[in-house]
Amino acid sequence: MAVQPEGKPCWADAMFGDLEGAKRFYGEVLGWTFGESSSEYGHYTQAYADGKAVAAVVPPMPGQEGQSQWCLYFASPDAAATAEKIRENGGEVLMEPMQVGDFGTMCLAREPSGAVFGVWQGGTHEGFEAVAAPGAYCWAEVFTREPEKADGFLSAVFPFRMKEIEDHAIDFRMFDIGEETVLGRMKMTDDFPPEVPSYINVYFTVDDCDEAVARATKLGGILRFGPMSSPFGRFAALSDPQGANFSVIDITTTEGEMPRVKDV
DSSP, X not given: OOOOOTTOEEEEEEEOSSHHHHHHHHHHHHOOEEOXXXXXXXTBEEEEETTEEEEEEEOOOTTOOSOOOEEEEEEOSOHHHHHHHHHHTTOEEEEEXXXXXXXXXXXXXXXXXXXXEEEEEESSOOSOSOOSSTTSEEEEEEXXXXXXXXXXXXXXXSOOEEEEXXXXXXXXXXXXXXXXXXXXXXXXXXXXXXXXXXXXXXXXXXXXXXXXXXXXXXTTOEEEEEEEEETTEEEEEEEOTTSOEEEEEETTOOOSOOOOEEEO
């Protein structure tokens, strides 16, 4: 795999207080298998779909216990320079760029409307070994109550070109790198409880959305939305038993016409 272009989502991980419980849940729902956890790197444990690295799970570090959530990482050729851009554009660096052996350099940040994300400067670990395949990452959306803040920040920090869906019923934008659409942004409606902060919703690919939802709910997951068919696939939003939000999508089952979009 080549190093990902700057700004492209390249990795996802999550902290879980019950690591074994998370491995059981995602193993059943997404078909993941897991590598050995490394005590040298805080028991960071890679997840594999069909033998390819697709995500990671890790126990919280002391003092970092809280609700589990998925963190999406954006590729950067220079994590320190990206951290500087994050600060200059009103974001907050939560963890300074830190080299992780020869795997690469990571940084954690919060954009001005509140969503937490990561930055990854790849070394020997360049990111996802598979995308849009069963069990692998497929797509992500920033959910925010303050879209103007998120849009301005993201397009200043990363080389994104913005476009929006021509539909007055929803406030949805997409971010492109070159000709590829790599990220969505949805304005949170009143359907979201006020205590839910801005976050990045990560989509994982499944063979059958309804079957994945059935497996998840049987194992204690909560169905938040769907399943619903769309021009992009049949998808559903879930929370796992430890509270981490994620979505599943079957990209082979589509319905309806693609929405009209315009450049912003």
